[in-house]
Amino acid sequence: xxxxxxxxxxxxxxxxxxxxxxxxxxPIAFFxxxxxxxxxxxxxxxxxxxxxxxxxDRTAVSERLVRGLRREPSLAATTAPEAKKGQxxxxxxxxxxxEAAVKQGVAPAALIIPQGFGANPVAFxxxxxxxxxxxxxxxxxxxxxxxxxxxxxxxxxTSLPDTMAGVGMxxxxxxxxxxxxxxxxxxxxxxxKFHDQMExxxxxxxxxxxxxxxxxxxxxxxxxxxxxGENKRSPMVAFSAAGIGVMFLxxxxxxxxxxxxxEAECGALDRILSARVSMTTLLAGKxxxxxxxxxxxxxxxxxxxxxxxxxxLFTHLPGFLLMTAATSFAVASFGMLLATVSRTRGQQAAIxxxxxxxxxxIGGSMFPRFLMPEAMKTVGLxxxxxxxxxxxxxxxxxxxxxxxxxxxxxxxxxSGMVLFLIARRFARKWEYQ
Amino acid sequence: xxxxxLRIDSVVKRFxxxxxxxxxxxxxxxxxxxxxxxxxGAGKSTLIRSIAGRIRLDSGSIQVFGQPADSAxxxxxxxxxxxxxxxxxxxxxRENLEAFGQYQGLRGKALRGAIQWCIGxxxxxxxxxxxxxxxxxxxxxxxxxxxGLIHRPRLVLLDxxxxxxxxxxxNRIFEMVEALRxxxxxxxxxxxxxxxxxxxxxxxxxxxxxKVIALGSKEELVAQSFGGRSDVLMRxxxxxxxxxxxxxxRGGTVEDGVGHFSVERPTDIAGLLDAAxxxxxxxxxxxxxxxxxxxxxLQLTGRGLRP
Numbered sequence: 001x002x003x004x005x006x007x008x009x010x011x012x013x014x015x016x017x018x019x020x021x022x023x024x025x026x027p028i029a030f031f032x033x034x035x036x037x038x039x040x041x042x043x044x045x046x047x048x049x050x051x052x053x054x055x056x057d058r059t060a061v062s063e064r065l066v067r068g069l070r071r072e073p074s075l076a077a078t079t080a081p082e083a084k085k086g087q088x089x090x091x092x093x094x095x096x097x098x099e100a101a102v103k104q105g106v107a108p109a110a111l112i113i114p115q116g117f118g119a120n121p122v123a124f125x126x127x128x129x130x131x132x133x134x135x136x137x138x139x140x141x142x143x144x145x146x147x148x149x150x151x152x153x154x155x156x157x158t159s160l161p162d163t164m165a166g167v168g169m170x171x172x173x174x175x176x177x178x179x180x181x182x183x184x185x186x187x188x189x190x191x192x193k194f195h196d197q198m199e200x201x202x203x204x205x206x207x208x209x210x211x212x213x214x215x216x217x218x219x220x221x222x223x224x225x226x227x228x229g230e231n232k233r234s235p236m237v238a239f240s241a242a243g244i245g246v247m248f249l250x251x252x253x254x255x256x257x258x259x260x261x262x263e264a265e266c267g268a269l270d271r272i273l274s275a276r277v278s279m280t281t282l283l284a285g286k287x288x289x290x291x292x293x294x295x296x297x298x299x300x301x302x303x304x305x306x307x308x309x310x311x312x313l314f315t316h317l318p319g320f321l322l323m324t325a326a327t328s329f330a331v332a333s334f335g336m337l338l339a340t341v342s343r344t345r346g347q348q349a350a351i352x353x354x355x356x357x358x359x360x361x362i363g364g365s366m367f368p369r370f371l372m373p374e375a376m377k378t379v380g381l382x383x384x385x386x387x388x389x390x391x392x393x394x395x396x397x398x399x400x401x402x403x404x405x406x407x408x409x410x411x412x413x414x415s416g417m418v419l420f421l422i423a424r425r426f427a428r429k430w431e432y433q
Numbered sequence: 434x435x436x437x438x439l440r441i442d443s444v445v446k447r448f449x450x451x452x453x454x455x456x457x458x459x460x461x462x463x464x465x466x467x468x469x470x471x472x473x474g475a476g477k478s479t480l481i482r483s484i485a486g487r488i489r490l491d492s493g494s495i496q497v498f499g500q501p502a503d504s505a506x507x508x509x510x511x512x513x514x515x516x517x518x519x520x521x522x523x524x525x526x527r528e529n530l531e532a533f534g535q536y537q538g539l540r541g542k543a544l545r546g547a548i549q550w551c552i553g554x555x556x557x558x559x560x561x562x563x564x565x566x567x568x569x570x571x572x573x574x575x576x577x578x579x580x581g582l583i584h585r586p587r588l589v590l591l592d593x594x595x596x597x598x599x600x601x602x603x604n605r606i607f608e609m610v611e612a613l614r615x616x617x618x619x620x621x622x623x624x625x626x627x628x629x630x631x632x633x634x635x636x637x638x639x640x641x642x643x644k645v646i647a648l649g650s651k652e653e654l655v656a657q658s659f660g661g662r663s664d665v666l667m668r669x670x671x672x673x674x675x676x677x678x679x680x681x682x683r684g685g686t687v688e689d690g691v692g693h694f695s696v697e698r699p700t701d702i703a704g705l706l707d708a709a710x711x712x713x714x715x716x717x718x719x720x721x722x723x724x725x726x727x728x729x730x731l732q733l734t735g736r737g738l739r740p
Contacts, residue, residue: 267517271581274485274513275536276505432489432503433448433482 018350026354033361036376048076049147050107052098055079059118061163068159069111072151078107099136099227103398108144108370109137111152122156122164122219132221139229140239140397141370149222156219162195164219228398237309238396239389243365245301246327246388247356249294253335254352256290260339261348269430279431283336283424290332291325298324311396318402319395326412327388333419334384340426359383387411436499438463438510438588438619439484444493446479453479455643456493461588466610466620468634470627470726472734476643477623478516481592484621485513497588509537512586514578516593516623522566526557526576529565530583537584551579554609571602578609588619595629607632627726637726641734651726658729659695664722665702667692670715679714696721 013019053069055062069077080092081101093101098110114131133152137145157164169187263269272282302320305311313320338355342348360366362376363385369377380386391408394400439461446454453476461467471477482488484495486503497507520529530548539547552561555575560568565576578594591610595603610633613620624630630637631651639647639654647654668691669676677687683705685694696702699721709716724732 263519267515267519268521270482270485270487271513271515271519271533272536274487274508274511275533275584276508276538277536432487 018346021350050076052110053077053079054093054098054112056115057117061118062113068155108141109148132223135224136227139226237311241305242389242392246385247360247365249331250356253290253331257335257339261345291328294328316395323391326409330384330412330416333416336423337419340423364389440496442494445491466634468630468637469623471640475640512582512589514581520565525562527561533580534583547583555579571598590621654729658732659724662695665694666720668718
């Protein structure tokens with residue numbers, strides 16, 4: 001009897017494509033996405049941390065440090081903006097332009113080597129009286145600054161071992177009661193050779209031995225400052241509201257647009273179309289309803305964020321309204337397309353679950369995109385989630401003016417219109433038989 | 434002279450290899466109620482949906498009050514209550530009527546008046562503000578009809594309006610249709626229940642394999658199929674073994690122990706009984722019956738089950 005029940009269950013599952021999809025395809029799709037995000041598809045997939053490097057010192061020591069930072073495989077260190085095709089190379093970053101670039105989201109961190117660094121670069125004791133290296137960061141990526149600070153210590157050790165040895169000898173000289181002139185001469189001679197070797201290695205561009213990462217304990221003084229979220233009361237709330245909000249918006253839009261399928265199944269659609277309502281009018285009405293519903297849903301979520309989590313909604317109203325309108329329109333069109341492509345409500349539910357969860361995973365609703373490998377970040381740009389989150393981040397996090405939302409709004413509205421036109425095309429199946 | 438409510442001219446509609454409507458022509462005069470009868474898959478629903486302008490014909494034409502069926506002018510004159518409950522289940526009766534009234538272009542006072550008329554006509558006053566989902570099957574059917582007629586069309590298509598309802602609710606629907614007829618509305622009524630067609634319809638079209646195979650009043654159809662003959666139903670005792678062969682030899686059939694015969698005159702029944710007695714068949718009940726619409730229907734479409 002149990003065998004009969006089991007057999008019946010499998011037969012029914014095999015014929016229910018939606019349940020089949022959710023049982024087998026969705027878990028595999030999700031596993032693949034998260035495995036890729038976590039770098040499981042090969043060690044080369046791990047994301048490098050972008051950092052803008054400014055050398056205000058301009059000494060041999062600071063230049064060697066810059067070269068060391070550029071060679072560090074875990075960092076993508078740049079000293080100047082990328083040159084545009086056919087235009088002269090832009091000037092190198094200064095402290096001010098690097099800070100502005102971090103605020104704009106060009107990179108999550110900037111590293112400023114101050115003037116005077118080369119004269120007294122490292123210390124084994126207290127860091128008093130020295131110019132610290134400044135790390136300016138955007139705390140919407142909470143990992144970047146820590147990674148840069150840690151790797152800086154490593155790079156100092158691997159790029160400036162001669163400098164460290166020299167400083168070490170000074171300490172030894174002081175602590176041992178003084179070296180003899182002969183001893184000091186020998187040491188200086190050896191240090192000079194060591195220095196020459198390091199210079200030669202730098203000239204040849206060979207990589208330093210990468211075995212000292214475990215000793216990153218404050219050789220150089222570092223001052224870390226959050227230049228984007230320093231005045232924010234609840235730094236990550238806007239990000240969460242946008243990420244989670246867009247994902248649920250997609251579900252809501254899909255469900256509400258699915259009423260079209262319910263109406264087709266019960267004959268109401270036929271009746272409506274036999275009245276004075278055209279298919280275009282009907283779809284436009286449904287689209288407007290879905291857009292308004294999504295708009296209300298997002299507004300409610302951000303109001304809740306403002307009331308409970310101190311999200312600065314009312315000081316960012318224009319940007320919020322623009323982004324919410326564009327996002328709502330885009331997700332509504334996505335819902336309309338799913339409804340018109342699907343043949344039954346059940347099919348639509350299965351397809352939408354698969355697509356929405358996948359889009360949310362790669363688009364940054366579940367896992368921040370800045371932690372994803374580059375390839376995954378690029379794939380994420382094919383989702384509404386990524387564009388919406390980027391837009392809301394500009395509004396609430398970077399305090400950017402409304403005009404800076406143009407790319408996000410254009411993509412969301414433009415793709416929404418394209419999806420709606422495709423949905424209209426698919427809806428012809430209901431117009432006449 | 435005003436155009437007739439419905440003119441169907443040589444309509445053909447195919448779905449792939451299947452010809453659902455195979456050249457039907459039909460005129461429906463004003464103030465009449467035409468019953469469309471036919472077995473499942475005969476093409477009735479396709480014809481109804483074609484009249485409602487929801488099907489693109491392969492050939493032929495349909496005109497509603499002189500206008501093409503898929504035109505806005507025809508839609509304004511036509512009301513349609515589909516076989517399915519084509520309603521918003523989470524909206525109340527009143528809200529459903531309001532929505533479908535607005536889809537028909539009604540607004541303001543005209544809309545409010547139409548809703549009131551519908552609520553009265555369909556006897557929904559007690560439950561007008563209840564959600565459709567919470568209503569009984571019969572009430573849902575009535576709301577379904579009302580939603581199709583809210584704009585007071587002159588031609589109404591009722592597609593199996595009594596499917597799945599109890600006798601009381603059915604009777605109420607009959608009264609609604611009769612009320613429409615008394616107001617002069619032209620009605621096309623499809624059903625599987627012969628007694629409904631007999632009660633409500635002036636004319637009946639029997640459709641099978643996409644064609645109208647008989648058309649006329651009930652009396653005309655009976656006369657066309659049976660002339661003046663009558664049915665004799667003869668129930669045999671349970672021990673009768675060779676009833677089927679015996680009935681076949683006299684032009685009859687046996688079904689569930691009951692022999693079906695056709696006689697020219699009522700007195701011919703005596704000859705049948707004599708023959709049964711002579712051949713040793715025990716008859717326990719005999720009924721003489723004038724053929725009705727069901728007899729005509731079965732005669733024309735056959736007794737076999739349709740796939």
